[in-house]
Amino acid sequence: MKIFQIALGILAAIGGFVDIGDLVFNVAAGAAFGYQLLWVVVVGVVGIIVYSEMCGRVAAVSEKAVFDAVRERVGFGAGLTTLIAAQVVNLMTLAAEVGGVAICLRLLSGLPYRWLILAAIVALGLIVWVVSFDWIERIFGYGGLCLLVFAVAAVKLHPDWGDVAHGFVPHVDTSDTLLYCYFAVGLLGAAMTPYEVYFYSSGAIEEGWGPKDLGINRANALIGYGLGGFLSFALMITGGALFLGQEIEPELLGSIAMGAQVPLGQVGLVLALIGILFAVGGASIDTLFSGAYNLAQFMGWEWGRYRSNAGAPRFTLTWLVLLVLALGIVMTGIDPVMLTEYAVIFSVVALPLTYLPILLVANDKAYMGRYANGRLANVLGATYFVIILAVSLSAIPLMILTNVGQS
Amino acid sequence: MSEELDLGLAVLDHQLLDCDGRRCGNVDDLAIEGGPGEHAEVAAILSGPNVWRGRAGFLGRIAARIGGDGRVRTPWSEVAEVEAHVTLKKRAPDYGLGRLDDRLRPWIERIPGAGR
Numbered sequence: 322m323k324i325f326q327i328a329l330g331i332l333a334a335i336g337g338f339v340d341i342g343d344l345v346f347n348v349a350a351g352a353a354f355g356y357q358l359l360w361v362v363v364v365g366v367v368g369i370i371v372y373s374e375m376c377g378r379v380a381a382v383s384e385k386a387v388f389d390a391v392r393e394r395v396g397f398g399a400g401l402t403t404l405i406a407a408q409v410v411n412l413m414t415l416a417a418e419v420g421g422v423a424i425c426l427r428l429l430s431g432l433p434y435r436w437l438i439l440a441a442i443v444a445l446g447l448i449v450w451v452v453s454f455d456w457i458e459r460i461f462g463y464g465g466l467c468l469l470v471f472a473v474a475a476v477k478l479h480p481d482w483g484d485v486a487h488g489f490v491p492h493v494d495t496s497d498t499l500l501y502c503y504f505a506v507g508l509l510g511a512a513m514t515p516y517e518v519y520f521y522s523s524g525a526i527e528e529g530w531g532p533k534d535l536g537i538n539r540a541n542a543l544i545g546y547g548l549g550g551f552l553s554f555a556l557m558i559t560g561g562a563l564f565l566g567q568e569i570e571p572e573l574l575g576s577i578a579m580g581a582q583v584p585l586g587q588v589g590l591v592l593a594l595i596g597i598l599f600a601v602g603g604a605s606i607d608t609l610f611s612g613a614y615n616l617a618q619f620m621g622w623e624w625g626r627y628r629s630n631a632g633a634p635r636f637t638l639t640w641l642v643l644l645v646l647a648l649g650i651v652m653t654g655i656d657p658v659m660l661t662e663y664a665v666i667f668s669v670v671a672l673p674l675t676y677l678p679i680l681l682v683a684n685d686k687a688y689m690g691r692y693a694n695g696r697l698a699n700v701l702g703a704t705y706f707v708i709i710l711a712v713s714l715s716a717i718p719l720m721i722l723t724n725v726g727q728s
Numbered sequence: 729m730s731e732e733l734d735l736g737l738a739v740l741d742h743q744l745l746d747c748d749g750r751r752c753g754n755v756d757d758l759a760i761e762g763g764p765g766e767h768a769e770v771a772a773i774l775s776g777p778n779v780w781r782g783r784a785g786f787l788g789r790i791a792a793r794i795g796g797d798g799r800v801r802t803p804w805s806e807v808a809e810v811e812a813h814v815t816l817k818k819r820a821p822d823y824g825l826g827r828l829d830d831r832l833r834p835w836i837e838r839i840p841g842a843g844r
Contacts, residue, residue: 398784
């Protein structure tokens, strides 16, 4: 029974890893540079595994979620700055994901986009209001597994496996180094999006994890995100095999789904769209909750879906307000894919302020006792912190220099 | 509570829990009593937006203005336990903590399914 539960959690984590940022950046990176950037996905996935494991462990042992740690460690002022940055990026991401849901629904149904935005918002609101936390995770996690169709598609597209293997070795084989760096930063940002750790750590508290669950934590982070990274490889390979040198930029979710349609026909297309729908829908809910978790934790309010809606009033009000704000943003007609690119790049800037407090708390023997970071977690954590810092400093200049990846 | 505590790291900015485990605010600041040369003692925990005013300069003042005038003083003698969180001896309403949640709750409860 225990093994069964762990397996369920891992499956949900695989399906939950990919969101609109991963879809856009992986396929676009494939279209621009073939398989050259696969190694960056590996770097990003190991990073999210390292920090998610830490967050889950901190939450299980000390019942502190990310923004509890942020406020305690960097203080009120810097914490408030981090909160504001996190909330802005989070709202942008939420709007992008909701727009993605509406695009998928339009591609599946042919109905007008704006009505589908409204339908998506109402559906998401109802699901969060009615369905329990466990089931939300399961429904969207399992639905997202339809994305595995991209793995089949990647094989069916018969890529040059030698080139694919070479992509896992860091190398630069292009004259446009700036664009290459821009995509590398975007891929790292998409894999290590901060809302993933906000949601993961708060989710651990939602599910009542304690020190006995540290095995589940490790398995979820390692296998769930690891296999989620495998989906990212598949997306980049389909992008590379299909669009490289075609002068087509897969800027629309529909063209991302083409990656499955070309080799597998109508069935591939429908599975891809359903997978994208659940992945992006699940990410909408993750970002929605994350926004409410962050604010409530920083302010010290009662929070969590494990309390009833009325049991955590300001938390509930916060996610309702965020949903309305997201509706307003998407209704302006802004392109969700463009919004995604901005959200991912800006999120990279906010990464160090999110990850430093986690590293500090995970090291604090006063709370963590014998569960504090070991040498491996510390070496990896510190290494990644340096990487994150470098990437966050270069993100905005690269975005400007490449005209948001258009050069 | 005779053991040593680093107030800056172990108490300030930590979550307050009432005796039922309800999250009811943060340790936004501490009131410390004792003049120069005297023995300094923590007198109370201060919580609420009004307290932020003095904590983060310009940003804190804006946050305080948006947050309103709420300020709750909880005597340090009401602290039951300082661990990962700071736990109080009685229920939140007994100290005037979590009042906004209590005021908002009846409105949320009017929506069907609020108990889910």
